[in-house]
Amino acid sequence: MTIDTQQALFGFALRLGDTSLVLGHRLSEWCGHAPELEEDIALTNIALDLVGHARLWLSLAGEAEGQGRDEDRLAYRRDVFDYRNHLLVEQPNRDFGHTIVRQFLHDAWAVELYERLATSPDAGVAGIAAKALKEVRYHVQHSAEWVIRLGDGTAVSHAKTQEALDRLWPYTGEMFEADAASSALAAAGIAPALADLRATWAARVADTVAEATLTRPADGWMHKGGLRGEHSEHLGYLLAEMQFLPRAYPDAVW
Amino acid sequence: MTIDTQQALFGFALRLGDTSLVLGHRLSEWCGHAPELEEDIALTNIALDLVGHARLWLSLAGEAEGQGRDEDRLAYRRDVFDYRNHLLVEQPNRDFGHTIVRQFLHDAWAVELYERLATSPDAGVAGIAAKALKEVRYHVQHSAEWVIRLGDGTAVSHAKTQEALDRLWPYTGEMFEADAASSALAAAGIAPALADLRATWAARVADTVAEATLTRPADGWMHKGGLRGEHSEHLGYLLAEMQFLPRAYPDAVW
């Protein structure tokens, strides 16, 4: 399937916007409930950044689509099968270890992607990426430090973190999976081929995991589906909660 | 405030319908997750009965109101401040002990109420109550037996059940609280004065609690608000989940 650049921009921005939004939502669930006050503030801050990135990507998606859908229309009026986020980010928080590992696996990918997108010839894409890059660099530093602290902390924290890593690893393949949109943008030189991010991502992950005294899981079978709207059972509940007000009061402006 | 009988019927049926629906929803959250298979089936069965009662009451409410709202319109298109259920039944499941104690405190009330409503001169009310009574008699037997089993089981189960009883007790006052609707129906001889149910309710509860070797909490300050739509923070999440589909697809018939 070939698609034109505007369609590709729409699909790609939706993927990034949805992924940021859903991950931001998951982090925001920690607000008021984190293990210590500094971390409560940090997680809320990262959630804030991610929702901010979602706004930019979804606005860009709406423009590329050209059907008059704005960020809120896209965020609040699509059901699960139209969401294009990676399955990784919709996984539930479980404990702080799962939250941090999920975050690190994502952040390490986001920083690689945004570094490349920041030099995209598409001004819209480059602008968002350059803005987000500064924040994402802080995110990956924060989550990597915690992976190390938890992995190389106590026996309990080591075990919990290894379990989280094993559990979430099969969700990492999707971040490098090409779809029609990302392939078209890669062909047009607007975005990198996602497969090309894998080597540097893997190296960063390997370094951090080693420093954390954890064992990197073997690659193998990977979950798929987010890119074609086939999500886990978790996303429906997340959207029911997130979208309640705009759905219940369709005529309201907030 | 005096209201006419139709208005009173609307308010009273709404209170009973919402209370049944919300409690049925909470029980249904156990489906597939109960401590043993027999109990999984029993809780699901009771949930089914309660949702069934909700359908009858909400249909009656819609007729009494005379504005064309049917059971689904009432169940799915009202936000928290229009829900009239008792706060007791919206309390989260927590553990099986809380679920059973919540159920018993409600069932012991429902059986007293339905026994009286079954002889109401209002044929609609009497018909629903007579049908529900058979089921509610089974419910209270089931929940009372479990209260006894858990209270007079192990030290652990005793402690958990006492804790649940202490925690939920302040939510029992509302079941006997008169509002404009219940007062008007009592004055018209259609329903009992709710305060009159208290003595037999309290006697049944005292018996079961004693047999369960538990301590009946002292009466004291009681939670209020459900009857005027001032709920706990739990109900909003419950409704967001329950109402998702009709809100997201407002034109659909299912």
Added chain:
Amino acid sequence: TDNDIRFQERIDAEEKIEPRDWMPDGYRRTLVRQIAQHAHSEIVGMLPEGNWITRAPSLRRKVALLAKVQDEGGHGLYLYSAAETLGVSRDELVEQLLAGKAKYSSIFNYPTLTWADIGAIGWLVDGAAIMNQVPLCRCSYGPYARAMIRVCREESFHQRQGYELMLALANGTAEQKRMAQDALNRWWWPSLMMFGPSDDQSAHSAQNMAWKIKRFSNDELRQRFVDATVPQAEFLGLTIPDPDLRLNAETGHYEFGAIDWSEFNEILKGNGPCNRERLEARRKAWDEGAWVREAATAHAAKRAQRHLKNVG
């Protein structure tokens, strides 16, 4: 041995084998495995459908779904009881399930993503289950055959209900029709896989046929299912996601495309979308319920003690 010969004669004469009758170890083992797997499937199968009870779009549909999932729990009960007649306890079987040592139907490792999946499960998954199960009503082992009669009666009610749900969606708004088609797209191939590998790949078949535990081959049952289901899809106005599907006018059967068994095999290895969630949910229920079961046991013992004292 003589026993074996007499046993096979009884089977051939369509006599029912009962719990106290002599039976070959292999027969007993096969039945325990199959009945347990079937019971586990009912219990695990409560989860994907239970996932939509709190979100059913009307109270009528909510009540129907509650009743259906309750029935599945009931089927689990009969089937565990049937297995117990073969000398194994329910707790043992449950432990095998929770330890990941026992199988259950792979179909329940797929997620239910929209309301239409509830319809698709009723129509396709229950439909396929019935094709498999109706012949089991004539299974040589009496308790299993009798349990299956009851199960099949309820399942066919569920199947009709699922179809009716799909019909409402297919006749509904464009969004509802899209939901229905999407569900069919996701559940079609997994439903075909429910009949198991092709006959030439399938071990034990011949022996199970001889023992009349199995009466039709996997491929025969699969073909029956396709033949029954394709016209139903047409009536719904939905498209079966198989470009190779066509009616063979000579045979009267629908020919269908090649099944991708690699997905099925991955799920068997534990790599399905929900394998982990399903077992975790069952384990959590079991572990968090331990204090409740212990309380019930302790209370029953106290009560028996008091009773003895009173009558003694």
Added chain:
Amino acid sequence: TDNDIRFQERIDAEEKIEPRDWMPDGYRRTLVRQIAQHAHSEIVGMLPEGNWITRAPSLRRKVALLAKVQDEGGHGLYLYSAAETLGVSRDELVEQLLAGKAKYSSIFNYPTLTWADIGAIGWLVDGAAIMNQVPLCRCSYGPYARAMIRVCREESFHQRQGYELMLALANGTAEQKRMAQDALNRWWWPSLMMFGPSDDQSAHSAQNMAWKIKRFSNDELRQRFVDATVPQAEFLGLTIPDPDLRLNAETGHYEFGAIDWSEFNEILKGNGPCNRERLEARRKAWDEGAWVREAATAHAAKRAQRHLKNVG
């Protein structure tokens, strides 16, 4: 004592007291209690607002609410730090909170039931807090006064944001306006109670005035709040739920009805709608976070050890 006299002279001269300065025990105790209570209020206050982050009705509102709740966590941090300058540790204070021995503002024991509550909290609760807190920017104890300057700057931003949110609702659909009025109905009286009992019921007031920990009486501040807020409600087109409310043309102040202190006293006793939930949420976060804090401590120790080894 001479110390006491010199201390009071410094206070009277509007000098700031700093951590290493001599101070009366009562002054220290009062400040620790007040600052801790204030810090706890910020932390517990994250919960009712945090309750709507996942349900904020637009992404813009979601981001603003996240930022606001994050600010509250930040205020908690400054305030715990200010308390620590008086020789008490944050962990001690947190333990008092979790043990139910320390107070926090009763206002946070009310639930947030609709989105309008987020507006009402910003407008009314933050508005009342600012009335209380602005004078604290001139508190005699330096670290507290400096923390309050920063807190007040952010709070007044929050207050404007809350008012703007209410304005959007008040100018919105009939349902939104109803939501706004409903929130005002529920938050009005509790906001008035935030200023504490009437002056004639209030212990310690005179001493705290003399120490310049407190600069205005509860009733004075409450009156200021009412005077500032009533015209805002009028601008919103909302009705203050007080039939006795009227402008006294002579004094220029709004007179208002009698406050029902029995509700306030019940909440102080632990009988508010959410007392139990709030403390439970904090305890759960603390208990479930224990392994994380232990890991961080253990890791820091290992790191220090390695560092010593490398440089040693």
